[in-house]
Every structure is written in C-alpha cells, then in structure tokens.
Amino acid sequence: MLIPTASTAKIADTDSKDSIIIKAAHVVPTPNQYAALKNEFIAFIHFGPNTFTRMEWGSGMEDPAIFNLQNLDTDQWCKAMKAAGMQLVILTVKHHDGFCLWQTRYTRHGVMSSPFRNGQGDVLRELSQSCEKYGLKLGVYLSPADLYQIENPEGLYGNLSEPSERIIPRPVAGRPFENKTTFTFVVDDYNEYFLNQLFELLTEYGPIHEVWFDGAHPKRKGGQTYNYKAWKALIRTLAPEAVVFGKQDVRWCGNESGKTRDTEWNIIPYQDDPDEMNSFPDLTAPSLGSRDELYQGKYLHYQMAETNTSIREGWFYRDEIDQKVRSADDVFDIYERSVGGNSIFLLNIPPNREGRFSEADVKVLEEVGRRIQETYAKNLLDKAKGPANILDGNQESYELLADNSRPLEFNTPQPVTINRFVIREAIVTHSERVEKHVLDAWIDDDWEEIASGTNIGYKRILRFPEVTSQKFRLRVLESRLQPAISAVSAHYYKTRPPQVSIKRDIHGMVSIQPKQHTFRWKPHGEDIAGNINRDIEIRYTLDGSTPTKNAKRYEAPFMVPSGEVKACAFVKNQEGSVASNLFGVIKKDWRLIASNGAQDKHQGTKAFDADANTYWLSGQKGSRHYLEIDLGKEYMLKGFAYTPQTENTLGMIEKGEIQISADGQKWVAREAFEFGNLINDPTPRRHYFNRPVKTRYISVQAKAIAGGSRLAAIAEIDFFEEEK
Secondary structure (H helix, E strand, O other), rough: OOOOOEEEOOOOOOHHHHHHHHHOEEOOHHHHHHHHEEEEEEEEEOOOHHHHHHOOOOOOOHHHHHHOOOOHHHHHHHHHHHHOOOOOEEEEEEOOOOOEEEOOOOOOEHHHOOOOOHHHHHHHHHHHHHHHHHHHEEEEOOOOOHHHHHHHOOOOOOOOOOOEEEEEEOOOOOOOOOOOOEEEEEEEEHHHHHHHHHHEEEEEOOOEEEOOOOOOOOOOOOOOOOOHHHHHHHHHHOOOOOOEHHHEEEEEOOOEEOOOOOOOEEEEOOOOOOOOOOOOOOOOOOOOOOHHHHHOOEEEEOOOEEEEEOOEEOOOOOOOOOOOOOHHHHHHHHHHHHHHOOOOEEOOOOOOOOOOOHHHHHHHHHHHHHHHHHHHHOOOOOEEEEHHHHHHHOOOOOEEOOOOOOOOOEEEEEEEEEEEEEEEOHHHHHHOOEEEEEEEEEEEOOEEEEEOOOOOOOOOEEEEEEEEEEEEEEEEEEEOOOEEEEEEEEEEOOOOOEEEEEEEEOOOEEEEOEEEEEEEEOOOOOOOOOOOOEEEEEEOOOOOOOOOOOOOOOOOOOOOOOEEEEEEEEEOOOEOEEEEEEEEOOOOOEEEEEEEEEEEOHHHHHHHHOOOOOOOOOOOOOEEEEEEEEEEEEEEEEEEEEEEEOOOOOOOOOOOOOOEEOOOOEEEEEEEEEOOOOOOOOOOOEEEEEEEEEEEEEEEEEEEHHHHHHEEOOOOEEEOOOOO
16 A cells, blocks of 8 residues: 655554554655755854843843843854854744844834834844845744743733734734735734734744744743644744744754754654644653654654754853853764754854854854865765765655665775765655664775664764775665665765863862763774874963963873863864863862751762762752851852752752851851753853852852752852952
8 A cells, every 4th residue: 555655644543563663654854844954054043131131041021221232243143154054043033031132013122122223223134134145044033931921010921811813913003014914813912912923023024944932931920821823824824934943843852952862763753633732842852753652652743853052151142251162073063963863953152242243153163164064065975886866966866775685885986085974865755764774894805884873864974983995885774664865975074183171179180181082883803992192282271361282281180279271182283172161269178067958879068079970969858958068268259150960950059049157157148149041951050249258158048949849959069269
C-alpha cells in the first residue's frame, strides 16, 4: 500500500510497531519548515529596557524613559551577522516586561514614550530596512507573557473579560492600515490586544519568516489563557512563509546553554493532534523520537529543534567587563553540533547601550564566519566518483538504498586529507530514516572505520582526526525504512590551539590547562587525541590585559589572592581563544557559622569549597533559607558571585538578601539582589553592591527560589574585594 507523506501522521489503535515505524518514515517537513532548516544559522536580538537596567527579566513597571537610546546602528548588526554566515534575525519586539520596540497603536508602553528619536523611534523599522539592505530574513519575538499588562491597574492580561466577537485589527483614529485584511475571532481583551499587535508586526515591516513565542511566565494573573488557534490563523494568512517557534513548527532544544542531543529526531510523538492543540509543552527529555517513544504516541509530527544560546552570559547586554563572551571556538563547536546534528542554531547577540554590537561580539562573529567559509565552502569530493545523484550538488536528488548491506563508495582522483564529513537525507520526500551509520576510509590496503553516528536527517556533520585517503565509504547499519541519501561532502578544518580552563583551589593556587578534545577513532590501535597539545605554551596576565606571545608563560600553579586571570594557548605562531576567570577572596580560612540545615552529602561548607561540582542544599523545606559565613578576617567587599548547582533545577536562588554582622551573631540587612532565568540558564551570576561593604561575617539569605522550589542551593559563593 502506498503511504502518502505528510507533516503529521495519526496512529491507529490497530497499528503494529512495524506499521508505526513505517508511518514515521513518511513524516516530512512542511515547505516552511524545510526552508527554515536551510537557514541553518540564525540570530536572536534581545534588546529593551533590560539593556539599561542590566536585568535579565524586567518587572513591567519600568519607566519608558529608562530606554535612553541615543544611537542605533542596525546596519552594523546586519553586517556582523552576515559576516558570520547567518540567514535570519529575530528581534525581541516585546519581552516579558511588555515594552514595545515598534510604534504600536495599542499601548503607550514602548519606544513612543521614551527619549529614543524623541518618541518617534522604531527599532523594528530600522532593523527591517537593514535586513533588506544586507539580504537577511526577519523574524519577531512577541512575548505572550506581559508584565506591564499584568501589573498596570488598567492592564488587559487576566482582567477576567468575557470572550466575545472581535474584529482584528481594531481601528485606531489617525492610524489606518494599508493592509485591509480583517479577521473575526471570539476572544477576550488580552488575546484581542495580542492579535492587534501581531497584525501590525506581520503587515507593516515586510515579510516575516519566523514568529517566536516564549513559554516563560514570570507571573500569572486572572487565569489568563492564550488563544493560539486564533494567533495561528492570523499568522498563516498574513505571513504565509513563516514558521512558529514554541508551537507546532519549531520546538525548543530544551536548554539555553548550547547543549545538543547526540540523536536529535525531528519526528516527535504526541498524544493529541498538533494541528488542533492550543499549547505545546517544552520537550526537554534526553531522548524524544526513538522507536520506543514513537510507539507511545497517538500522532507522529515533524517538529524540528532550535538550539538557542547567547554569545554573552545572559540574554541582555550588561557590561563589557563582567559579562563573559563566548569564544569563536565555543560558537563554532555549537554550530557544528547543532546544524550538523539535525537542528537550527539560534545565537543571541545583545546590542549594547550605544545601540551597537560590542566589538568583542563582532570579532567572534567574524571569526566564526571565516571558519565556516574556510571549512565548508570547499568540497573535497567535488571531483570524486560515486553515486551521481549524491555527488551532483543537488539536494533534491537522492540515492534510494534498496537495503542496508550496500555501502556507498566515493573515490577521489588524488589522496585528500579530511576531518569533516557531511551527510544529508532526502527528508522532503523520504523523511528521516537512518538510525545508525559509519564512515570508513581505505588505509594501508584495508577499510578502517573513522567515524560513526546515529541519525542523519537534514544534516549530519561527522568530526574526526584528520585522515588522508582516496577512498571513503558510507555504510548505513540501521534504518526505519529504505533511506534516501541526497548529498555527501568532505571537508578539512584547520585545527586551532585548544581553549584553556583556569581554575583556583581553596588555597588560592591557580592552575591553567588546555581543554581536551578526544575522538573515538584509534587507527591500528594507536590512541589519537585529536588535539595539538604537544608544542603548546600557555601565556597569562593578571592585570586584565589580553595575553600575547610575550606574556608570562604558565609553568606551574601560582598564587592569586584575588582578581582576574586571563590566559591563552599558543602553538608556534597560532593564537587560541582567550579565557578568563575572576576570583574572589581566598576561601581556605572560611568557616561555616550556621545554616538552616543541609541535605545528606550537601553540607554548608560545599558552598565554598572551590568546587562547583559540589553544592550546599538546605535543610527544611519551606523554612527560611540562609548560610552564615566567617571569612576569617575583615574585607572591604564590592560584590559577590552566585554559582547555582546544575545537577538538577533544585534550589536556584532567584531573590535574596546579603546581611552582615560585627560578631557573627546579630545580623543587619545590607542589600537585596535578584537573578532571573536561572532554571533555563544556570550560569554564574554577579551582583555588585551599591557601595562597598566592610565585614568579616556575611550571610546569604534566600527570599525566593526559582520554579517554586522549597529548598535553596549554592554550588559556590564568591566575594570580590574592593581594589586597594
């Protein structure tokens, strides 16, 4: 029986396991999804009041005057994104705080009430014009959660209004729409407001290719629900080329740190028909689309993953000194794992308070773009002999394998040296079918396995130590049905000096080591590390300057009482990425005074043992959570760093208070602090005091725990000394 392809397949109660797998092998992306996959590397722009308040999540009650933007250079953004090889940019036109970056008709809470362009500014308009100039596609992030509409006494979010028939867009005197399309929906006040704003965004700024819906809810009110079916009807009509993130088209990868699954299937089981669903859960499990998981579904649906992370610590710009920027090594590695792992790579670049990308960020983007171009622009199989439909450069043609016993062989005219191999399946016509594959090379008159992988899907990039040969073969070991391979290519990545890690022990001794990158392949039993750690020399600085070839050479661990250490690996004349670490006061003399107890193996001293892999986990659930510390002597402190534990999501301190004492017994509140988005982004956070604190005894008091947890946890607490 001929089974048609579709983006969703219904599972019947009578379907056997074999028939479920056959149906899965016919689930394919929609044309919009496939176009989005081909974008591969795209950009996120988080910009708004948080840029000026230095917060991750705003309160919704910020005075619009805080958005004191004097300059805006969206051309600079687009030039840098284009240099990186990005194809699309998504702007946070409204984050959770409800502040609007365009001239909306439906609220005054936005750029129209700010000093930016004397209230006439429109960030989205300028970005749209720059995108057209530089050939980038445009997307919009419109937060369903809206703290301004929640906190404002006259706000619409959760105001318990009755749904009724509403015409979208609602006319506004003096602001007519050029697009005369109208919709009729039965919705409440907030959904009407949301739909009106969607209409503006999708009709007045050129073609929109992605609409991004965040699932975060900083605060709820009045049982407010979202009418996604109405939103979808409007989007499908007004932005016919757009995919929707957070709903049925594109899903979250499950983290915000750039981690990828080894096997990322885009055919996902659901219990309900995705086309009829109003809300979609976050899919964060380590495995989502294996055979066993497919058997549990009632519907099989194509829904690709977007791997999202930020180039800086946090989604919004805070500052140049204390907000670390990812290295080009990091970003390129995530690119290869995500794009080469059957997903889309969404990288956030937050503009600074000058309305520009910081030079450090631009430098990384340009370097990543160079590496992508240098590595993947040249196909070392371009003159190879092999299956014509695979080597013709046409992703729409393919070779259908009758069975898994026939390898695909590729022979080059001359030996080539490679360490990357790219494989694609014909997913538009034949879905994702390969479950396990290996790559062999002909070495010393014999085939040797040099790399292996699980699924392929849109694209799989195999990475391995360099090998030189004239003959390569691809073997499919397991598949769901006859796989269709559409393209392969071979490439060479010029290895750079490795990144380094900088650590300090409890006694203040700093050690610097190259990070190891190992591969599985062991030719002829010889262990290959896949790195260039021999001939490496590491140079470092202690004054905040960038280490050069003339900086002090690292020979052995050395003492650092406090301050920043920067380090870089050099191999001959090649320079690696610069790493840095800011250290607080030494912890060897610290003593735990008291805490509200601890869970087994998670004692209070684990919060300051100079090991982020251990952590304090508080005692009684729901009680006052605190940790009181004797620092051993009196210090003049300027701030602290909080490192959350990452073993799970328990105990991440969202709000708290620093208290000090003259004797370790009577405590005085010194300063409140707040950290946002910890569960999704559990990176170390810093807080600097309004004025320096002179104390020997200090206490961390938890006031609110992320996710409603009733326990508090600290992996490490560090206190920074005021410069003398």
